[in-house]
Amino acid sequence: xxxxxxxxxxxxxxxxxxxxxxxxxxxxxxxxxxxxxxxxxxxxxxxxxxxxxxxxxxxxxxxxxxxxxxxxxxxxxxxxxxxxxxxxxxxxxxxxxxxxxxxxxxxxxxxxxxxxxxxxxxxxxxxxxxxxxxxxxxxxxxxxxxxxxxxxxxxxxxxxxxxxxxxxxxxxxxxxxxxxxxxxxxxxxxxxxxxxxxxxxxxxxxxxxxxxxxxxxxxxxxxxxxxxxxxxxxxxxxxxxxxxxxxxxxxxxxxxxxxxxxxxxxxxxxxxxxxxxxxxxxxxxxxxxxxxxxxxxxxxxxxxxxxxxxxxxxxxxxxxxxxxxx
Amino acid sequence: xxxxxxxxxxxxxxxxxxxxxxxxxxxxxxxxxxxxxxxxxxxxxxxxxxxxxxxxxxxxxxxxxxxxxxxxxxxxxxxxxxxxxxxxxxxxxxxxxxxxxxxxxxxxxxxxxxxxxxxxxxxxxxxxxxxxxxxxxxxxxxxxxxxxxxxxxxxxxxxxxxxxxxxxxxxxxxxxxxxxxxxxxxxxxxxxxxxxxxxxxxxxxxxxxxxxxxxxxxxxxxxxxxxxxxxxxxxxxxxxxxxxxxxxxxxxxxxxxxxxxxxxxxxxxxxxxxxxxxxxxxxxxxxxxxxxxxxxxxxxxxxxxxxxxxxxxxxxxxxxxxxxxxxx
Numbered sequence: 001x002x003x004x005x006x007x008x009x010x011x012x013x014x015x016x017x018x019x020x021x022x023x024x025x026x027x028x029x030x031x032x033x034x035x036x037x038x039x040x041x042x043x044x045x046x047x048x049x050x051x052x053x054x055x056x057x058x059x060x061x062x063x064x065x066x067x068x069x070x071x072x073x074x075x076x077x078x079x080x081x082x083x084x085x086x087x088x089x090x091x092x093x094x095x096x097x098x099x100x101x102x103x104x105x106x107x108x109x110x111x112x113x114x115x116x117x118x119x120x121x122x123x124x125x126x127x128x129x130x131x132x133x134x135x136x137x138x139x140x141x142x143x144x145x146x147x148x149x150x151x152x153x154x155x156x157x158x159x160x161x162x163x164x165x166x167x168x169x170x171x172x173x174x175x176x177x178x179x180x181x182x183x184x185x186x187x188x189x190x191x192x193x194x195x196x197x198x199x200x201x202x203x204x205x206x207x208x209x210x211x212x213x214x215x216x217x218x219x220x221x222x223x224x225x226x227x228x229x230x231x232x233x234x235x236x237x238x239x240x241x242x243x244x245x246x247x248x249x250x251x252x253x254x255x256x257x258x259x260x261x262x263x264x265x266x267x268x269x270x271x272x273x274x275x276x277x278x279x280x281x282x283x284x285x286x287x288x289x290x291x292x293x294x295x296x297x298x299x300x301x302x303x304x305x306x307x308x309x310x311x312x313x314x315x316x317x318x319x320x321x322x323x324x325x326x
Numbered sequence: 327x328x329x330x331x332x333x334x335x336x337x338x339x340x341x342x343x344x345x346x347x348x349x350x351x352x353x354x355x356x357x358x359x360x361x362x363x364x365x366x367x368x369x370x371x372x373x374x375x376x377x378x379x380x381x382x383x384x385x386x387x388x389x390x391x392x393x394x395x396x397x398x399x400x401x402x403x404x405x406x407x408x409x410x411x412x413x414x415x416x417x418x419x420x421x422x423x424x425x426x427x428x429x430x431x432x433x434x435x436x437x438x439x440x441x442x443x444x445x446x447x448x449x450x451x452x453x454x455x456x457x458x459x460x461x462x463x464x465x466x467x468x469x470x471x472x473x474x475x476x477x478x479x480x481x482x483x484x485x486x487x488x489x490x491x492x493x494x495x496x497x498x499x500x501x502x503x504x505x506x507x508x509x510x511x512x513x514x515x516x517x518x519x520x521x522x523x524x525x526x527x528x529x530x531x532x533x534x535x536x537x538x539x540x541x542x543x544x545x546x547x548x549x550x551x552x553x554x555x556x557x558x559x560x561x562x563x564x565x566x567x568x569x570x571x572x573x574x575x576x577x578x579x580x581x582x583x584x585x586x587x588x589x590x591x592x593x594x595x596x597x598x599x600x601x602x603x604x605x606x607x608x609x610x611x612x613x614x615x616x617x618x619x620x621x622x623x624x625x626x627x628x629x630x631x632x633x634x635x636x637x638x639x640x641x642x643x644x645x646x647x648x649x650x651x652x653x654x
Contacts, residue, residue: 218428225382225423226443226494227416236442237431316478317432 008308012301017068019297023290024067028060037080076291081283086291090273095175096166097265097272101257103188104196109250112200116207117242120215121234131204138201143260147194147267154190162187164269195264199253206249210242217241244314251307255300329400330357331501331534332381337394337404339373339380339558341605342387348605350376350389352558355632358502363528363535365549365566367542367581369602372555374538378504380404381536382419383411399501417447420495422524424507426488430479436463436490437475440497447498462493466523485516489523496527503528506538521548542585546570554578557602557613564638574640576618612643620644 034051042050051057055066070076076086115135119128155163167183169176178184214220215238223233262274269275273292280288312318339351351373358364366374379385381396383403396404403414415421423429431439440459444450450458456475463471466489479487488508495503505524509517525548528535537548545552546566553563554575562575573579583596600617603609609616615625624643632641 218423218425219431221384222421222423222429222491222494223431224384224412225415225421226446227412227414228442228446229412232442232446237434240433241431315433316435317480 004312005305005309008305012305015301016294016297019294020068020071021064023071023293024064026290026293027067027286071291071294076294077287079280079288080285081279082285086287089276089288090291090295091174093271093273093276095177096270097258097261097274099178100188100191100195100261100264100270100272101254103192104194104257104261105199105250105254107192108196108199108203108253112203113207113246115200116204117211117234117239119204120208120211123212135201135204138197139205143194143198143263144267146197147190147264150190150194151267161190166271191264191268191270194267195257195261199250199257202253203246203250207242207246210245211238214238214241240314244311247310247314248307251303251310252300255296255303258299259296328360330359330397331362331399332358332536333395333397334377334381335395335397337377337380337396338392339376339385339389340392341389345606349392349608350558350605351380352608353394354555354558354560355394356553356560356563358534358536360501360534361528361532362551363525363537363549365545365552366536366538366555367540367545367552368555369540371602371605373558374540374555375506377555378421378506378536378538381502382415382421382504383408384415384421413447416443416495416500417498418500418502420498420500420503422488422491422495422503422505422508425511426484426491427511429491430487432479435476435478436482437477440475440490440494443494444497458497459493462497463490465527466490466493466496467519468493484512485519488512488516488520492520492523492527496531496533499531500533502534502536504536504538507540508537509541509544510539517544524548542570542581546585554581557608558605559613559641560632560639561614561642562638562640563632564636564640568636568638574635574638574645575614575642576620576644577614578640612641 034047034054034056038047038050048057055063058066074087076090078084079086079089082089115131119131122128151163154161162183165187166178167185167187168181169178169184170180178188220233220238223237228237258273260274261270261272262277264270265272265274266278273295276288277292279285280292334357335355337351337354338349341348341350354373354377356364366377368374376385376389380391383406385391391404394404395402398414398418403411406414430436434442437456437459440462441452441455444455444458445452448455460471460475463475468474468486468489474482479490482490492508503524508524509520512520521544524535524537527533535548537545539545549566551564552566552569554561554569554573554577556577562569562573562578569578570582573582577598580596580598584598585595598617603613603616609626611624611626611628612618612621612630615621618625622643628643630641630643630646632639633645635645
């Protein structure tokens with residue numbers, strides 16, 4: 001088990017190294033960084049000084065090692081547009097993005113699993129068919145459109161919820177949270193739904209399909225022949241077997257939720273990392289773009305690792321094969 | 327004789343399909359007494375398994391029991407509400423399925439599955455149920471049960487898993503066990519162990535056993551009586567020695583002729599020509615008539631009803647006491 005975890009961790013470091021190369025090469029191929037910093041009428045001598053001070057005259061491998069060593073300590077350089085360390089900018093905005101992503105995922109999991117189980121068990125009811133129809137909408141409508149529709153309905157027409165921003169936030173050390181104020185919570189509702197709707201429909205369809213599959217298996221038939229209660233069969237035996245693929249998908253999707261919060265954050269002007277990234281793209285602020293790439297990859301890789309470990313917790317068969325392989 | 331544990335009378339099971347209703351079981355009747363093992367044989371699709379499922383009340387839509395009665399120790403059970411039938415399943419009727427590899431939930435320890443079943447049916451504490459589970463595992467012949475109880479199904483071999491399945495089926499001391507091809511998926515050597523286990527359990531607890539199989543050897547070894555099924559009907563039923571030595575129905579004769587003997591001279595095994603009709607195309611009259619070497623006019627028109635003949639009962643016009651007169 002430990003060997004398995006270690007092996008996966010080494011693989012994860014390998015992936016991060018590869019991403020680091022890509023992030024680094026962005027600096028080299030997206031134009032000369034010096035030109036981004038200085039103005040047009042800067043003299044060549046001044047440019048050389050800037051170049052020297054940024055270490056850009058060193059050989060490429062040296063620059064790369066330096067960049068990677070700094071990145072490993074969460075030093076991503078200075079943003080061209082804000083003239084602030086990128087790490088500080090990201091840290092300031094990370095709580096907003098993470099809170100949004102977690103709320104969206106919780107929303108997606110809770111409603112996705114409930115609706116999925118319901119529509120598998122009561123396949124022929126009107127409500128189950130309604131869920132199926134709604135899930136089709138959730139899967140096919142683009143995120144920004146859902147966001148705009150929600151804003152139109154709940155913010156503009158009904159005036160119940162704020163159309164943009166995080167509301168009032170409370171500072172807990174370096175972390176800022178909107179979960180402790182009424183306006184913060186109200187501001188979370190629409191972005192969470194917008195961001196989580198796709199995941200919710202995905203999970204719902206997955207749970208439904210898996211559940212129907214599991215209900216046909218021999219061990220469910222045998223559980224019925226043993227006279228277990230319907231409740232025990234559905235929620236004890238069937239649901240647990242359904243959850244393995246759901247954990248995978250929900251875990252991997254959590255990475256996408258963070259990465260693709262860009263759109264939701266733009267629609268709701270949510271002060272998170274996604275919005276920062278969009279501004280960085282508009283201003284060719286490469287240090288931020290590179291750092292964002294590294295951050296998102298780190299999150300993906302970490303989630304993959306956690307999902308792999310979670311598998312073995314749920315499925316005993318994996319536990320022993322993993323043990324044997326190790 | 328006292329009241330039979332299981333009494334099935336004129337059972338009909340139908341499956342609604344797009345091309346009309348298919349009759350899988352068409353008027354099946356039999357009894358099983360306390361402590362008796364009834365073997366049910368027949369080709370695939372003869373309705374053996376469906377009969378077993380009908381008895382335990384697990385016929386799923388589009389199938390349904392369309393007629394007849396099933397009595398468990400005098401209580402009519404074919405029309406019970408689902409919740410009451412659930413209480414009978416596992417407690418008064420135990421069932422063993424064909425494939426032990428897939429009968430157990432892979433995510434739960436075998437002990438937890440046994441304890442769960444025991445506590446569903448008997449009012450026992452967690453620790454008492456666990457002790458009982460260990461005793462059961464010991465009884466079905468699992469070595470070191472106090473250790474194996476915390477194992478997961480994938481840590482057991484096929485034969486051992488079938489023993490666990492049997493332990494699950496008998497954990498509430500049922501009056502009737504339905505074993506649906508319990509040895510088909512196992513090695514021959516393991517088959518013999520499982521068969522003798524089922525036989526011993528039936529004897530020790532006075533449990534009635536309905537043993538569904540297509541293996542005549544298994545039947546000859548275990549059963550007290552045999553029912554030969556063909557196309558959803560019982561062709562012949564009787565004590566196992568009589569039926570093996572002196573089968574009456576031409577189909578039963580064919581089946582017995584297909585058992586190879588060890589002491590055998592190199593005699594060719596008898597083969598029944600043709601194959602069983604599909605449910606959608608059951609012939610008129612006796613459903614066996616197109617394959618029967620003895621068929622005569624009446625067999626193609628009238629359906630034979632089971633008639634007692636000695637200890638046996640056979641549904642065949644050859645044994646009608648009425649002469650085979652010309653029919654319309």
